[in-house]
Amino acid sequence: MKRIGLIVVALTGILFIYGIGEFPAWSDPLxxxxxxxxxxxxxxxxxxxxxPNVVTAVLADYRSFDTMFETTVIFAAGLACFIxxxxxxxxxxxxxxxxxxxxxxxxxxxxxxxxxxxxxxxxRIDSQWTPYDLIIKTTCRMxxxxxxxxxxxxxxxxxxxxxxxxxxxxILGASIILFAIxxxxxxxxxxxxxxxxxxxSSAGVFLYAGTGMLCLLMGASFLDYSALADLLATDSVWAxxxxxxxxEVGVGLSVxxxxxxxxxxxxxxxxxxEGL
Amino acid sequence: MATxxxxxxxxxxxxxxxxxxxxxxxxxIAKKNLIKKIIGMNIFQTSIILxxxxxxxxxxxxxxIISHVLHGESEPTIIPADYINPLPHVLMLTAIVVSxxxxxxxxxxxxxxxxxxxxxxxxxxxSIIQSK
Amino acid sequence: xxxxxxALLITLPLIAAFIITAFGWLNQRFCYPIAVxxxxxxxxxxVELLLSIFEVxxxxxxxxxxxxxxxxxxxxxxxxxxxxxxxTLVALLNLVAAKPKVDQEFKEKxxxxxxxxVLFVTGxxxxxxxxxxxxxxxxxEITALTGYALIGLGRSHAPLAGLNYVFMGTIGASFYLLGIxxxxxxxxxxNMADLATLIPALQTSKTIVFGFVLCLIGxxxxxxxxxxxxxxxxxxxxxxxxxxxxxxxLTTKVxxxxxxxxxxxxxxxxxxxxxQLLTAVVVWIAIVAIVMGSVLALAQKNxxxxxxxxxxxxxxxxxxxxxxxxxxxxxxAILHIANDALMTLCLFLAVGNIKYMTKIERxxxxxxxxxxxxxxxxxxxxxxxxxxxxxxxxxxxSKWYLIKGGIVxxxxxxxxxxxFSSLVNTILFxxxxxxxxxxxxxxxxxxxxxxxTIREAPIGMLIPALITAGLLVLSGLYTNEFVTYIILPVMP
Numbered sequence: 001m002k003r004i005g006l007i008v009v010a011l012t013g014i015l016f017i018y019g020i021g022e023f024p025a026w027s028d029p030l031x032x033x034x035x036x037x038x039x040x041x042x043x044x045x046x047x048x049x050x051x052p053n054v055v056t057a058v059l060a061d062y063r064s065f066d067t068m069f070e071t072t073v074i075f076a077a078g079l080a081c082f083i084x085x086x087x088x089x090x091x092x093x094x095x096x097x098x099x100x101x102x103x104x105x106x107x108x109x110x111x112x113x114x115x116x117x118x119x120x121x122x123x124r125i126d127s128q129w130t131p132y133d134l135i136i137k138t139t140c141r142m143x144x145x146x147x148x149x150x151x152x153x154x155x156x157x158x159x160x161x162x163x164x165x166x167x168x169x170x171i172l173g174a175s176i177i178l179f180a181i182x183x184x185x186x187x188x189x190x191x192x193x194x195x196x197x198x199x200x201s202s203a204g205v206f207l208y209a210g211t212g213m214l215c216l217l218m219g220a221s222f223l224d225y226s227a228l229a230d231l232l233a234t235d236s237v238w239a240x241x242x243x244x245x246x247x248e249v250g251v252g253l254s255v256x257x258x259x260x261x262x263x264x265x266x267x268x269x270x271x272x273x274e275g276l
Numbered sequence: 277m278a279t280x281x282x283x284x285x286x287x288x289x290x291x292x293x294x295x296x297x298x299x300x301x302x303x304x305i306a307k308k309n310l311i312k313k314i315i316g317m318n319i320f321q322t323s324i325i326l327x328x329x330x331x332x333x334x335x336x337x338x339x340x341i342i343s344h345v346l347h348g349e350s351e352p353t354i355i356p357a358d359y360i361n362p363l364p365h366v367l368m369l370t371a372i373v374v375s376x377x378x379x380x381x382x383x384x385x386x387x388x389x390x391x392x393x394x395x396x397x398x399x400x401x402x403s404i405i406q407s408k
Numbered sequence: 409x410x411x412x413x414x415a416l417l418i419t420l421p422l423i424a425a426f427i428i429t430a431f432g433w434l435n436q437r438f439c440y441p442i443a444v445x446x447x448x449x450x451x452x453x454x455v456e457l458l459l460s461i462f463e464v465x466x467x468x469x470x471x472x473x474x475x476x477x478x479x480x481x482x483x484x485x486x487x488x489x490x491x492x493x494x495x496t497l498v499a500l501l502n503l504v505a506a507k508p509k510v511d512q513e514f515k516e517k518x519x520x521x522x523x524x525x526v527l528f529v530t531g532x533x534x535x536x537x538x539x540x541x542x543x544x545x546x547x548x549e550i551t552a553l554t555g556y557a558l559i560g561l562g563r564s565h566a567p568l569a570g571l572n573y574v575f576m577g578t579i580g581a582s583f584y585l586l587g588i589x590x591x592x593x594x595x596x597x598x599n600m601a602d603l604a605t606l607i608p609a610l611q612t613s614k615t616i617v618f619g620f621v622l623c624l625i626g627x628x629x630x631x632x633x634x635x636x637x638x639x640x641x642x643x644x645x646x647x648x649x650x651x652x653x654x655x656x657x658l659t660t661k662v663x664x665x666x667x668x669x670x671x672x673x674x675x676x677x678x679x680x681x682x683x684q685l686l687t688a689v690v691v692w693i694a695i696v697a698i699v700m701g702s703v704l705a706l707a708q709k710n711x712x713x714x715x716x717x718x719x720x721x722x723x724x725x726x727x728x729x730x731x732x733x734x735x736x737x738x739x740x741a742i743l744h745i746a747n748d749a750l751m752t753l754c755l756f757l758a759v760g761n762i763k764y765m766t767k768i769e770r771x772x773x774x775x776x777x778x779x780x781x782x783x784x785x786x787x788x789x790x791x792x793x794x795x796x797x798x799x800x801x802x803x804x805x806s807k808w809y810l811i812k813g814g815i816v817x818x819x820x821x822x823x824x825x826x827x828f829s830s831l832v833n834t835i836l837f838x839x840x841x842x843x844x845x846x847x848x849x850x851x852x853x854x855x856x857x858x859x860x861t862i863r864e865a866p867i868g869m870l871i872p873a874l875i876t877a878g879l880l881v882l883s884g885l886y887t888n889e890f891v892t893y894i895i896l897p898v899m900p
Binding site: 065068 | 427429430433470474527553596598615
């Protein structure tokens with residue numbers, strides 16, 4: 001199999017390199033790709049949408065339909081992992097580990113023993129436990145709010161600097177995953193349950209598609225933000241800028257929720273009892 | 277020979293794309309571990325992203341954020357050759373998201389395979405299937 | 409409002425999918441009705457679009473108000489309008505028949521199942537209606553992702569089959585993306601109509617030819633043309649029957665539609681057929697696909713696997729017929745898209761009924777089934793006749809056009825392969841009918857229900873199957889109108 005693989009790969013590689021001869025040279029400003037449609041985007045973006053970041057303008061206005069489907073792809077991936085992995089009932093682990101909070105003693109209780117579930121002096125830890133580390137827990141608790149503020153900055157500032165909904169959403173999701181890694185999965189699920197996460201992800205994409213529908217109902221084409229000008233009490237150019245902000249928020253919300261949902265399902269392989 | 281050297285130097289981004297793509301393809305075909313195949317798939321998709329993004333580069337240009345035209349200042353003309361091509365970046369944002377989503381679904385399926393057969397090596401799985 | 413139909417057709421199912429997910433967590437009883445209402449609305453809109461195409465010839469919708477090639481454009485013409493109607497019809501019929509199966513197999517996740525179902529249909533509708541090459545890639549990936557999830561839900565070897573499908577599907581879609589990248593590199597545009605004006609000037613460029621070949625290879629992987637078909641039998645056999653009867657009739661046919669759309673609208677037919685070597689190679693691959701599909705179908709003992717190999721052979725019909733290059737072959741291929749979708753749906757529904765009631769999958773165990781499940785077996789027999797090509801079912805007419813095309817193009821290999829495949833299909837189906845008629849009295853192989861209690865499937869599953877079988881005969885009778893009004897205007 002390895003030899004067949006090598007032969008196929010070598011042949012395909014040679015074919016590709018044979019085709020390279022005609023490509024325009026790298027970073028040539030006169031290549032056809034840079035001459036046809038993109039000069040229009042660069043020249044007209046600020047005038048028509050009041051957004052200096054041309055990539056955001058193209059992403060969320062000129063080609064906003066693609067972005068809506070991209071958000072749907074992320075949503076579908078979260079839904080797919082849920083439907084493939086989630087196990088609502090399951091056997092409990094045979095032995096569990098508990099830690100006495102005040103003294104730090106770890107208690108290992110076998111099956112059939114008395115589990116101190118309701119006792120506030122004991123907290124449950126994962127089967128593959130790492131030693132309780134005060135430094136990691138406290139540092140992460142201090143860093144996470146700043147991560148989230150930075151993520152909100154990235155989403156909101158997508159107009160003027162590199163950033164936007166996807167990037168900010170991923171950082172938001174990563175902050176919650178950091179909490180889940182440094183503490184444990186159960187406390188994270190206690191703070192942001194799976195139901196809330198799923199509803200948030202639907203709400204995020206619904207915000208995007210709903211904005212488009214609103215534009216349609218106001219008489220213009222789907223996702224034509226200038227139709228929102230009356231609603232937002234500005235002129236048509238600034239309406240586009242605000243429309244872009246609304247859909248970016250929707251995207252960020254959805255991406256965050258799906259990242260967390262994916263992490264819950266994959267790290268606990270569907271059971272939501274113990275994480276990494 | 278001179279043209280070959282020229283080919284190599286002037287278009288080295290395309291060479292990088294071709295080599296990366298072949299590495300990914302080889303990993304998907306020849307490796308037996310499912311996780312290695314998934315990684316190969318990711319490398320394969322990344323090579324295509326590299327191809328697209330390298331199309332958009334321009335010599336001596338800066339990022340496509342038009343910084344000096346704000347709030348009704350005097351509007352100097354914007355020369356497109358000063359800014360790199362934004363369209364491939366937009367397209368590849370979508371492609372990166374798609375590749376992450378596919379990775380997620382592939383990993384979920386791999387977890388299911390592991391739950392069912394107890395192993396992630398393809399030849400062991402095939403022998404389990406044959407023996408059933 | 410009618411001007412907004414192209415956008416509504418895509419966004420209504422999309423928004424409905426999100427609402428279904430939300431309700432899946434809040435109150436699961438609403439998920440199924442919302443899905444049915446949405447698909448009915450989509451069917452209504454697509455029929456309206458078809459009727460308006462007869463007057464207007466072409467509908468173009470600009471998303472976001474931007475003119476192409478700045479923005480994304482949706483284009484409806486004769487070719488997509490009927491494929492849209494086909495997709496919504498098949499999806500709706502299947503959804504009605506799927507409810508008992510979903511309740512039987514995964515009740516607590518049914519909200520997520522219906523949401524993935526509607527997203528899959530949205531992806532297919534979007535692929536059909538779009539006029540932008542990159543938008544097609546994104547929608548292709550939505551369809552693929554939801555398909556992977558739906559297939560991976562099945563029993564026994566489904567996760568491994570699903571993972572193989574993931575690998576092959578990703579390679580296919582990535583090749584398509586790369587082909588579009590080559591086109592973008594040389595022309596700078598992504599809109600199909602715009603590319604069609606720019607390509608003829610660059611016809612001799614190696615890059616364009618290479619891009620064309622890459623797009624084609626990507627699509628061939630996705631439609632399971634012969635050497636690249638390995639993922640299909642396993643994926644369709646092990647997936648839950650509610651999902652496979654949605655995915656099987658539609659995925660491969662929509663990929664063939666995409667191939668036809670690329671050849672007609674993007675790379676103009678003059679360019680695509682100019683390379684004799686390419687067309688000859690593709691036709692020979694199709695011939696091998698037909699023969700191998702039929703032969704491998706003979707060797708199968710499992711009903712679902714047999715049907716999957718028949719699908720592979722049918723894909724060979726359509727690809728070969730199209731690349732013959734003459735008007736009869738192309739007419740046959742386009743006609744066969746509609747016919748094959750309906751035939752496959754009919755067969756999968758019938759077999760799904762059998763599996764739901766009796767859990768039988770090997771057809772040797774089907775002894776005496778005709779007396780116990782007469783309606784399902786009648787549907788199965790009509791579907792089988794249509795695949796063999798018996799008039800007046802529609803299968804006969806599309807084969808007629810394909811054979812005529814083969815004769816006109818002097819491709820005797822193609823004609824012989826078609827006749828051989830019809831012969832093999834006859835053997836396959838009559839074998840099953842014979843087993844079904846004669847009960848040997850000893851049904852000890854029947855698992856799940858005793859032989860005395862095999863009843864007909866519930867009425868909710870029978871009605872869609874009967875409607876489909878009726879459509880097979882009806883569309884056969886109306887073939888002439890279909891060809892004149894819908895297919896001929898598309899021919900270049």
